[in-house]
Amino acid sequence: MDLSKVYRYTLSHLDHNTVSLQEELDFLERYLALLQERFGDGIKVRIAPEVAYLNGSVPPATLQMLIENAIKHNEHTRENPLEVYITAVWNGICVSNPKRLLQKAESTSVGQHNIVERYRLLTRKRVRIEETDSNYSVTIPLLPAK
Numbered sequence: 001m002d003l004s005k006v007y008r009y010t011l012s013h014l015d016h017n018t019v020s021l022q023e024e025l026d027f028l029e030r031y032l033a034l035l036q037e038r039f040g041d042g043i044k045v046r047i048a049p050e051v052a053y054l055n056g057s058v059p060p061a062t063l064q065m066l067i068e069n070a071i072k073h074n075e076h077t078r079e080n081p082l083e084v085y086i087t088a089v090w091n092g093i094c095v096s097n098p099k100r101l102l103q104k105a106e107s108t109s110v111g112q113h114n115i116v117e118r119y120r121l122l123t124r125k126r127v128r129i130e131e132t133d134s135n136y137s138v139t140i141p142l143l144p145a146k
Helices: 002-012 021-042 049-053 062-073 110-122
Strands: 043-047 082-089 092-098 128-131 135-141
Touching (some): 021 043, 021 049, 049 082, 062 082, 062 092, 062 135
Parallel strands (some): 043 082
Antiparallel strands (some): 092 135, 128 135
16 A cells, blocks of 8 residues: 555656655655565654644655665664654754665765755755764755745
């Protein structure tokens, strides 16, 4: 059921530049249900309650791509789960995770580059990427609500 809804959302929003944050969060909820089936307790995504009260829009599937990126590059097991945090920040949303890099993960940076380019085409507001030895975070600005 969730797979068909995720696929339907992806297909129906291919031609949209932005979607409401609420639509994106609804989509993310279905995507997270699929991750739960695939990885069990190996992935934990924590969405701060205040995120639901934000008003604005984002490019479709942006939050999903950021979570996918965290999974691709970091160790995640039931014994040592990957925790991804989605929090509200001034005029935006931050997706962050502690770094536990996989040795074999090759990065093409395509997903991250895609997000940055989509924002560049839509607004002067910039995506902020911050990396330390122990943490990785991407902050996306909220765009005006439709």
